[in-house]
Amino acid sequence: MKDVIISDAVKYVGVDDKTIDLFESQYKVPNGVSYNSYVILDEKIAVMDTVDKRATAEWMDNLEAVLNGKMPDYLVVSHLEPDHAGNIQLFAEKYPDAKVVLSAKAAAMLNQFFTIDLAQRMIAVKEGDTLSLGTHTLHFMMAPMVHWPEVMVEYESSEKILFSADGFGKFGALDTEEEWTAEARRYFINIVGKYGTQVQNLLKKASGLDIQTICPLHGPILKDNLGFYIEKYLKWSGYEPEEEGVVIAYASIHGNTAGAAKKLEEMLKEKGVSVVSYDLARDDLAEAVADAYRFDKLVVACPTYDASLFPCMEDFLYHLKIKAYQNRKVAIMENGSWAPMSGKLMRAYFEGMKNITICEPIVTIKSTVKPETIAAMEEMTEALLTK
Ligand code: FEO
Numbered sequence: 001m002k003d004v005i006i007s008d009a010v011k012y013v014g015v016d017d018k019t020i021d022l023f024e025s026q027y028k029v030p031n032g033v034s035y036n037s038y039v040i041l042d043e044k045i046a047v048m049d050t051v052d053k054r055a056t057a058e059w060m061d062n063l064e065a066v067l068n069g070k071m072p073d074y075l076v077v078s079h080l081e082p083d084h085a086g087n088i089q090l091f092a093e094k095y096p097d098a099k100v101v102l103s104a105k106a107a108a109m110l111n112q113f114f115t116i117d118l119a120q121r122m123i124a125v126k127e128g129d130t131l132s133l134g135t136h137t138l139h140f141m142m143a144p145m146v147h148w149p150e151v152m153v154e155y156e157s158s159e160k161i162l163f164s165a166d167g168f169g170k171f172g173a174l175d176t177e178e179e180w181t182a183e184a185r186r187y188f189i190n191i192v193g194k195y196g197t198q199v200q201n202l203l204k205k206a207s208g209l210d211i212q213t214i215c216p217l218h219g220p221i222l223k224d225n226l227g228f229y230i231e232k233y234l235k236w237s238g239y240e241p242e243e244e245g246v247v248i249a250y251a252s253i254h255g256n257t258a259g260a261a262k263k264l265e266e267m268l269k270e271k272g273v274s275v276v277s278y279d280l281a282r283d284d285l286a287e288a289v290a291d292a293y294r295f296d297k298l299v300v301a302c303p304t305y306d307a308s309l310f311p312c313m314e315d316f317l318y319h320l321k322i323k324a325y326q327n328r329k330v331a332i333m334e335n336g337s338w339a340p341m342s343g344k345l346m347r348a349y350f351e352g353m354k355n356i357t358i359c360e361p362i363v364t365i366k367s368t369v370k371p372e373t374i375a376a377m378e379e380m381t382e383a384l385l386t387k
Helices: 053-067 088-094 104-113 180-206 226-237 256-270 285-294 311-322 342-351 371-385
Strands: 010-012 015-017 033-035 038-040 046-048 074-076 099-103 122-125 130-132 137-142 152-156 161-163 213-215 243-250 275-279 295-305 326-335 354-358 363-365
Touching: 015 053, 038 053, 053 088, 074 088, 099 104, 099 137, 104 122, 137 180, 152 180, 180 226, 180 285, 243 256, 243 285, 256 275, 256 295, 256 326, 256 363, 256 371, 275 285, 285 295, 285 311, 295 311, 295 342, 295 371, 311 342, 326 342, 326 371, 342 354, 363 371
Parallel strands: 046 074, 074 099, 099 122, 161 213, 243 275, 243 295, 295 326, 326 354, 326 363
Antiparallel strands: 010 038, 015 033, 038 046, 130 137, 137 152, 152 161
16 A cells, blocks of 8 residues: 555555556556545544545555454545546445445436445535544535536545545656646646636635645645645636746648747747647647646647648647637647638637637748748737737
């Protein structure tokens, strides 16, 4: 079991998954992911969420080691997504006297996932309800759409611990040596990014609590400098950029649009601007989306393909749209050898988003970069960098 110390009474029983290829069948996790689960040992014993079915055996070993022959009284279910709820049925069968504590919405959905009838063993809780375990008391707060409708979080008031469900989670197994922010951002923007308002509502509720430890369902337990993490969450969920700088996201078939993007990168760097470039055909889409949120400016460059966008750009813009991308400055470069269309199509995406300033002119590349293209890029850059 991972040597994760929370307190004498609150134990970690989660599992690292370093063999999963894609989290949620879409996100690359080169350093794996953790499915966190906790046990509160008191007069009554509460298990806080289960783990993905991929990790059943290790989780059960961890749980039994911590229980040391005792029987759990409660399983608290924060979230029914299978990466956390995958072992509810197994738990319920193994510990037939344990009650399952969950939100009313989770209670309504539970039998969609399992074949066991838990109707007589469920305790449905609502906003503000509490559950005393002895010296520990859980306070329940509903957190709809962070990141499913049935989600709730729990605040344990004696040790001031927030069990934050997916909130404050991160990709990467617990033994990964990496700073928190990049993988927490990639996780948040791509998984919860659409639900900024709901996250802000939860943060507002949590701001009234004295929180000393955050125990999320993925990633490290957070104990120090909590203001840093909360500040990041306020920015991300408020769709505010973290930094000044430009993301250049380009799609290129034969390298000419890539050449234009590289030229633009040089021009911006010469002006002292921070630039991060993504080749959308090859780089991680989720990272490109996350960095588009991180910086305050975005340039997209794409050839026309079948009178449409080259598919990886369509995919990128679709992701920005469904993740509610907003409040940014955007510049557009299109390429087309005989009938350039991609600029108009990219513009249409951004016109459908909230508070996006499109910098003029749209640069049109006819096959390859020429002196007149550079002149247009300079004009576009000027508009992009003007406050
Ligand atoms: Fe980690 Fe929404 O599940």
